[in-house]
Amino acid sequence: MQSSEESIVVKRSHSDGSRVSYIKPPISRERTEGELSILKKEFSTDDHTISINELVEKYETDLARGLTRHHAAVLLMKNGPNCLIPPPSKPQWRILAGFLFHGFAGLLWIGAILSFIGYGIAFYDNPNPPKDQLYLATFGFCHESANLAIMDTFKNLIPKMATVIRDGRIIEIPTEELVLGDLVEIKGGDIVPADIRITLCRGVKVDNSPITGESEMQPRSTECTDRDPLETQNLVFYGTHVAEGVGTGIVIACGDDTLMGRIAGLTSSIEPLEMPIKKELRQFNTIISIVAIVTGITGMLVTMTACLTLTAKTMANNNCLVKNLEGIETLGSTNVICSDKTGTLTQNKMTVSHFFYDGFTIDVLGNSEAIQRTVAFKRLCRVAMLCNNAEFKPTQEKIPIHKRELIGDAMDVAILRAMETYIGHTKNYRFERPKIMEIPFNSTNKYQVSIHEILGEKINLIAMKGAPEKIIERCSTYIFEDATIMLTPDKRKELNQVLLNLGYMGERVLGFADFVLPPDTYPLGYPFNTESQNFPLTKLRFLGFISMVDPPRLGVLDAVEKCRSAGIRVIMITGDHPITAVSIAKKVGIISQYNETVYDVALRKDTSASLLTDDDRRQCTAAVITGTELREMPQVELENVLMTYAEIVFARTSPQQKLNIVEALQALGLIVAVTGDGINDSPALRKADIGISMGIMGSDVSKEAADMILLDDNFSSIVTGIEAGRIVFDNLKKSIAYVLTSNVPEIVPFIFFILLGLPRTLSIMSILLIDVGTDLWPAISLAYESAEADIMSRMPRDASIDKLITPKLIAFTYLQIGIIQTCAAYSAYFTTMALNGFFYDKLIGIREEWDSEAVNDLTDSYGESWTYKERMYLQRKGYASYFFAIVITQIADAVIVKTRRLSVFQHGMTNWVLNFGIIFEISLAVFVIYCPFVNYAFEFEPISWYSILPSFPFALLIIFYDEIRRYIIRHYPDGWIAREIDY
Known part of the structure; x- marks a missing residue:
């Protein structure tokens, strides 16, 4: 409650002259850990099992006259209105500020500011870093703001008015004024205004899909048919639809205490786990912060944004709408998909x-x-x-x-469609x-x-x-x-x-x-009467059976098989009957044909599943767990089942149980994707590492809770998303490898400058030109790299081991390719200096004399004297040759990082964005070295072609070396060498 706010009493007048008063509900309410744990427990009540008389006595009402107006007013003032209260939310300006200035972005802003100060506004009047951070912040802000709308989508499910009986009179009141014990009338077309126990029923059928996910109409009656409140026929629930019939019932729960209210409270209060890619980027930020290479971050942020955005666009063209860009990579890292059945694996259309x-x-x-x-x-x-x-x-x-x-009814529709087809x-x-x-x-x-x-x-x-x-x-x-x-x-x-x-x-x-x-006896025109039943209903003639099924979607079997090949388990979680669930699971490959469930064993032994012995059950190689069994199952036992059986179907599950299954899988260290379309799925969608909602049949609540929406409601589209997610991670890793490699030849000159006393071989302007000039296009173009042929035959990456930045990646970029690039750059530099009279032994230790404006007679290896001005001219030639050598070897680097395992000759050079990027890289290098005035601005002087000739063998060496490395990884994947060199 809003303890800090003064209680406000709302007074309202009705058209019949009556007045009601109640305390205005708080705008929001933060739930404690204790309240959240209660919401996670199964919905339970005994109001459907006790007799009608006991129910009337419990709620102090009357079956004929309902509550008195006075008693209803007292209850309304005491318990508050019948409405849903959301958890507190952050102001939107704080959300946006958080995304603009979080840890990863903070370093970027600092880098941009330092760039402005250090190198002048002229060169950075339109810096990339802030703009790209605005892109990312906007994506994050929109996603977080959408989360705030979850409670609003729940409120859209609530009817405005309700028909009640008070003081023996039928009146219509605002739904929020309903109280416990109210006698409510419902009819076909209504939305149920509260949780209600049916006391009078004439042909009532309800659509419970908002809370069960199953669209088949459920008949209601006055009798308790099951101790489980979700299965019994004498309860109707807040927010569900009355399909047909008329009925009367007593309100047994209002607002946040209803089943719908519990689901809403659970969904909006759950804190989703941090996505794996966020952890990776935070680690990347830490590593780069330590080495303080701000420009590296600049290129990587642009690359990451481009990679995720381009993939999101591609996925949208394949019916996957991505709400959270980081979710793309998470889907690629998924170990388990918990899939709903109806409408996702099946067509959601009953068919004969x-x-x-x-x-x-x-x-x-x-x-x-x-x-x-x-x-x-x-x-x-x-x-x-x-x-x-x-x-x-x-x-x-x-x-x-x-x-x-x-x-019409789904089964009638299926039969009539079949009759139109066959007759x-x-x-x-x-x-x-x-x-x-x-x-x-x-x-x-x-x-x-x-x-x-x-x-x-x-x-x-x-x-x-x-x-x-x-x-x-x-x-x-x-x-x-x-x-x-x-x-x-x-x-x-x-x-x-x-x-x-x-x-x-x-x-x-x-x-x-x-x-x-x-x-x-019964001529045409005979007065048939249903009350007296003046016609026979026995001794009829049996004609046959017609069976119906909601058939699997085309392509789902193939999609499940692809998931299995990619090391991803698919678990079905449905509210449907277990036998139906198992049948569909077998048809779509979730349960393999050679694996047996309790129903297969029972059929083989010609008995009932409930009569199987423990020895019979041990023969089962696939598990079928019902909601009733889950209710009695401790979390430890559930985790044991999840580890023991590779193929599992959960049937007749509640929203809380689906959430518990997701949490159990996450407790085992698995990355979990959840699909769903109903309100009942929203807590699990919110809790999952990545929630996937249906675009056609999905409720607004499920869409708001999800990170991704399948526009065609087709499970097969998830496989496209998984492949895209894996491509994202691969390409980000390739981009990081490409960007980090050139840091070695950028850093080493400053180390040698201090330790060996060498003249400066690379200027600050050259470093900036590499990081935000020649390297930028190729780095971004790696986001366009197509999938490697084996990408969907690999096991999902272990997020605790296979990270974006790993010691093996650092060793590959800094200690292998980076060293070769440094050797190439120094070969070009020393060649240039030697061609002009300074051999490498002469350059060691002359830093102070070289940089001194007072020294105008420094002799070279031939004894020739060099003035300070002549030395600076030669130094700019050295800068140019060193810079151009880095560009040449970075082209080789771009070629080798295109693939992580396959030979580049197998993968090919089909990425024309990268091909043009390489042309751009060379063109830019030539332009800044040979164009008058431009070269002076970047501290370069034109060089001869043989000055950079020594760098080409090193470029070829890089390609040759990495081909051997990838050959070992492909052919000896389990060897210790492969494990050590596979980054």
Whole structure:
């Protein structure tokens, strides 16, 4: 609560003249560690298990009259309004300032300021460092600001008004004025205004996808059907949608105490882990700070920005919208992907997959030719079309059937689409067989009945569909080809086995039956009555089964296989039934065909999974863990399961359980990516190292909580992102290797200047020209480097070992390539000086005389005297030759860092941005050395071609040396030499 703020009492008048008062809720509330740990626990209540009378007594309400206005006002003043209170947030100016002046940026600003002071505004009137830092700060600021909007997206789910019964009168009030014990009315099209226990129900179905992630409509009733509040049918939850029906219920939780409020509080209060690449850059900052090479940071920041931005653009073209640039590399480092099922791995569209009739099960998914159009099939399709409330939207006749939009329940929609495909003209067919009576499906009967006039035959037909076991028990005969046969016990057993097999395939199965009413007893126009039920619902004729499945998306199987090849585990976490989850997991490759779960073992042993012994369960090579099992599982045991089984499916999970799974994986040191589209996924998306939301079906809350959005909702797009992330890390490492290498020949001249007394061989202006001139384009162009051929066959990098900056990288750049570059530069320098009379032995120890303006008779190796002015002219030639040698060897360096393992001859020179960068590098070097006035500004003088000739063998040596190094890494990857030289 806002302890520092004075409580404000809000007074409001209603249209009926009544007034209410309540304390204005705080703008924000910071949750303690204790409160956060409570939010992480499973949602639990006993309000759905106690009797209605006990519930009425607990909340001091009345089933007929509701609360009194006075009592409601007292409760509102005591408990506060029914609304969500967000955690405190930083002012946006502080967020922006944080990104502009954090540790990595601070050194950059200092470097820029020192550059202004030390070298004059003329050369730095538009310095790159601050501009690039503004780019990065803007990206970070936008991402952090978006996080502040998470609670706003939750608030968008809340209805403005609610219908309540108070003092026996039905009134409409603002939702925030609801209190515990209020008697609330709900109807189709409403958003549930609080957590409510159903007391009166007429055909209510709700869409619980905001909290479960599963889009199938759930029937509600007044009966407690499960001790788990998320599974029982007598509760409806805040923010979910009422699809159809009408009902009344008692409010049992408001605002932050609702299930939705807990999810919102958890999502907005979770602090996401620092991304691995952030740690890498912080380490990079520390290392560079120690050696104080500010210009190196300048080039690297530009390179990093370019690399991440270019990759983000490429990923957007491949349906991956990146909200947080640093998340790109994190995805490439991922060890585990925790994927939702519905809509990510599957199409989120129920599709008819099997027909059972005439004793055969026919797979029609992508194989409609298999259908035998017998009399039994036609009778089955007749009931499937008639006992169906789905409808095609009008004016779609010219659109392909699979793309047409329908209105209705998901299963009805799937069946009607199939009927239009296999039979056709369903609208005319139904018109000629009008419905005259219907008993809607309900959770008690578990069937739907409709009666139709068959005008052509002048008869009435009963059509029934529903839960297969309920349909079978109401039938006494079955159809085989064109004959009606008695349904014997053996035949019933056979049907139950078919049903079991379809069930183990994870499919939704409906049974179908019909009954032709005798025309003498039930003539056309007969007054059928659902109340008195003056028609038979037993001794029907069984027609068959139709099963449906939400089929896997195209390409997901291949994507999962690519993940496996890349050393990435894919774990399914879903709110769906475990059998359905396992079936999809097998179809998409999350569970390999040769691995067995408890359901496979049970099917093999012809028993139930719940009856398996411990010895049977030990035969399982893949794990299926339900939410009920997770609830009783200590964290240590969960971590043990995650380490023991490579292939795991979690089913019937809650938002808190999904979060616990992510935290357990992170506790094992794994980098975790989480996909999700529902509000229920948002805590896990927020906690994950990288959260991935769906762009089409994803809720606004999940999109705000995520770091990346899949614009096509397709799991396959994640593989593209993983490859892009790996390319980012590779290319950043290549850029660092390229930039750091030239630091050695830049630093050594100053060491030799002091220790050996050599004249200066490189000027400060030359160093700046290399770092922000000749090196800049090639360094940035490495961001455009394509993936190496083996990039998706490598294991994910170990973030604790394989860092951007490693001792091996330092050894490679400073002690190997850097030393060769230094030798090349000094060879060119000494050649230039020797051609002008100063051999290297003569140069050692003459620093003070060389730099003294008073000495105008310094003799060279031939005894010739040199004035101070002549020496400075020669020194500028030395600068030019040393500088040009660095440029030549940096070109060789750019060629070798293109690949980390493959030969450059295998990888090729296809990066034309780099190729043009090399041309630019040479052109710039020639320009600053040979262009009059420009060369003087950079302290150069023109040199002869043979002055730099000694640097070319060293450039070739660099390429030759690194080819050997990469050959050893490719062919002897496990040898100690390869381990030591692979940076």
